[in-house]
Amino acid sequence: MRAKANLREGGLIDLVEIREGDALETLSADLPETIDLLLLDGAKALYPEILGLIESRLRPGALVIADNADFAPDYLERVRSPAGGYMSTPFGDEVELSMRLG
Numbered sequence: 001m002r003a004k005a006n007l008r009e010g011g012l013i014d015l016v017e018i019r020e021g022d023a024l025e026t027l028s029a030d031l032p033e034t035i036d037l038l039l040l041d042g043a044k045a046l047y048p049e050i051l052g053l054i055e056s057r058l059r060p061g062a063l064v065i066a067d068n069a070d071f072a073p074d075y076l077e078r079v080r081s082p083a084g085g086y087m088s089t090p091f092g093d094e095v096e097l098s099m100r101l102g
């Protein structure tokens with residue numbers, strides 16, 4: 001898991017809780033009260049469902065970073081919809097950066 005190694009090298013590993021397994025299961029229970037950052041980089045087709053599991057815990061101002069979001073059109077439609085509750089913009093190559101609104 002490259003991300004885990006990067007977190008360790010960057011001295012951030014103690015700030016992160018890693019849940020190994022199918023995200024649809026590991027993120028379906030016992031979530032923290034609030035979440036500040038969500039990085040989506042798993043199966044693109046699951047982006048909307050994963051966001052749905054986490055969304056109620058995202059604090060206002062929380063960031064959602066979705067890699068290769070062009071392969072997740074349903075996800076893009078959701079975060080870019082004016083009624084979706086996000087301010088969202090493409091960022092760099094193939095990344096969608098979204099901020100949770102109040």
Ligand SMILES: C[S@@+](CC[C@H](N)C(=O)[O-])C[C@H]1O[C@@H](n2cnc3c(N)ncnc32)[C@H](O)[C@@H]1O
Pocket residue numbers: 001002003004021022023024041042043046
């Ligand atoms: C593009 S790679 C991301 C790698 C990651 N950024 C890293 O540095 O380790 C996509 C990863 O998502 C994983 N994945 C796909 N669907 C998943 C799911 N439902 N739950 C957990 N992981 C999943 C795949 O096994 C693959 O390792």
